[in-house]
Amino acid sequence: MRIGITCYPSHGGSGVVATELGKLMSERGHQVHFISYDIPFRLGSFHHNIHYHEVEANRYAVLRVPPYDLALANRMAQVAKMHHLDLIHVHYAVPHALCAYLAKQMVGKSLKVVTTLHGTDITVLGEDPSLKDIICFGINHSDAVTAVSESLVRQTKELFCVDQGLDKIYNFVDQRVYKPKDVSDIRCEYATNEEKLLLHISNFRAVKRPLDVIRIFEQVQKHVPSRLILVGEGPEWPRAVQLAKDLGLESKISFLGKQDEVARLISLADLLLLPSSKESFGLVALEAMACGVPTVGSRAGGLPEVVIDGETGFLSEVGDVSHMAKNAIRLLTDSELYHRCSENGLIRAKEVFCAEKIADQYEALYQRVIET
Ligand code: GMT
Numbered sequence: 001m002r003i004g005i006t007c008y009p010s011h012g013g014s015g016v017v018a019t020e021l022g023k024l025m026s027e028r029g030h031q032v033h034f035i036s037y038d039i040p041f042r043l044g045s046f047h048h049n050i051h052y053h054e055v056e057a058n059r060y061a062v063l064r065v066p067p068y069d070l071a072l073a074n075r076m077a078q079v080a081k082m083h084h085l086d087l088i089h090v091h092y093a094v095p096h097a098l099c100a101y102l103a104k105q106m107v108g109k110s111l112k113v114v115t116t117l118h119g120t121d122i123t124v125l126g127e128d129p130s131l132k133d134i135i136c137f138g139i140n141h142s143d144a145v146t147a148v149s150e151s152l153v154r155q156t157k158e159l160f161c162v163d164q165g166l167d168k169i170y171n172f173v174d175q176r177v178y179k180p181k182d183v184s185d186i187r188c189e190y191a192t193n194e195e196k197l198l199l200h201i202s203n204f205r206a207v208k209r210p211l212d213v214i215r216i217f218e219q220v221q222k223h224v225p226s227r228l229i230l231v232g233e234g235p236e237w238p239r240a241v242q243l244a245k246d247l248g249l250e251s252k253i254s255f256l257g258k259q260d261e262v263a264r265l266i267s268l269a270d271l272l273l274l275p276s277s278k279e280s281f282g283l284v285a286l287e288a289m290a291c292g293v294p295t296v297g298s299r300a301g302g303l304p305e306v307v308i309d310g311e312t313g314f315l316s317e318v319g320d321v322s323h324m325a326k327n328a329i330r331l332l333t334d335s336e337l338y339h340r341c342s343e344n345g346l347i348r349a350k351e352v353f354c355a356e357k358i359a360d361q362y363e364a365l366y367q368r369v370i371e372t
Helices: 013-027 068-083 093-107 132-140 150-159 210-223 237-246 263-268 283-290 321-333 335-352 355-371
Strands: 002-006 031-036 050-054 087-091 112-117 144-147 166-168 196-201 226-231 253-257 271-274 295-298 313-316
Touching: 002 013, 002 068, 002 093, 013 031, 013 050, 013 087, 013 112, 013 283, 013 355, 031 068, 050 068, 068 093, 087 093, 087 355, 093 112, 093 132, 112 132, 112 355, 144 150, 144 355, 150 166, 196 210, 196 263, 210 226, 210 237, 210 271, 210 321, 226 263, 237 253, 263 283, 271 283, 271 321, 283 295, 283 335, 295 321, 313 321, 321 335
Parallel strands: 002 031, 002 087, 031 050, 087 112, 112 144, 144 166, 196 226, 196 271, 226 253, 271 295, 295 313
Antiparallel strands: none
């Protein structure tokens, strides 16, 4: 197949999923064309069968903002015509599904559009009256729509008058990369042998509740000798730094900023903290699970479909910091429970979220839309 892919190329789970899926499709012999304003950060070095087409949105004195959406639609149509694309798989309805719809009008019905919903365009933008109708239009005019969890399928149906089927296709993890790794050479940089290491990775948006992460850690470190690593940056980052200072925890917390390569970092940790208020899936919890690291987090959105409460980690109500701290302390002090959760997670990552299985599901979906 000849597949176009558009995603947000910057840090974020949706970009990771789009890029890794593109790589898997190229390994299966399909021609893959990424169309975006920048090279997706996980694309890395040269891959056979993968092409990258940059979108340039020029500035003009008469336009207050560069017309990126139109430039993207135009580029999608150009690439589709030139490389005879069978379909464009867009990640996020806004604006990508709409741009793909426009491209399809320019190219013709033979170009199919597959849209994958990742959460924010439903759970946040879907409630914005200035965008709601156009999101709905983008969904209903795609040839197929997928969502990354059952919870997101449900929320999409509740919020929009969707007049076509929604397929749940879970996110996946490449177990060649995400697996328990020996990181004893660098662990001493972050903690002593007697200390446990807690980890949080996010874009520090308010929905990730990074301040809860610090408050959970504050309680944990009073009972268990431990340290915290924070990876990522975003709007809540300065407040997180301030709270760490206010609580006198600066010396126990490492702020590592944005990191591209997190597989080794995850293996450093004993526990992942993910207390988000919204999480359509929680890719980082899956990545941690595949490395044998249990998650303590919230019962938000699709997270309970990834982390099975009491089996591969522990979940609490959003904002219940004390409950999350108690769960973390329990896991870190009961080695039998810890190893059971870690082992269960390794098995679940392999059985449910294996990259090849999920790639099979997308491949079958692509075939289905091409044949209709
Ligand atoms: O969580 C974010 O803020 C980033 C966003 C993204 O675009 O990557 O994440 C969304 O998509 C991920 C991949 O499907 C999911 O794992 C995240 O749960 C989802 N984030 C939210 O729903 C808040």
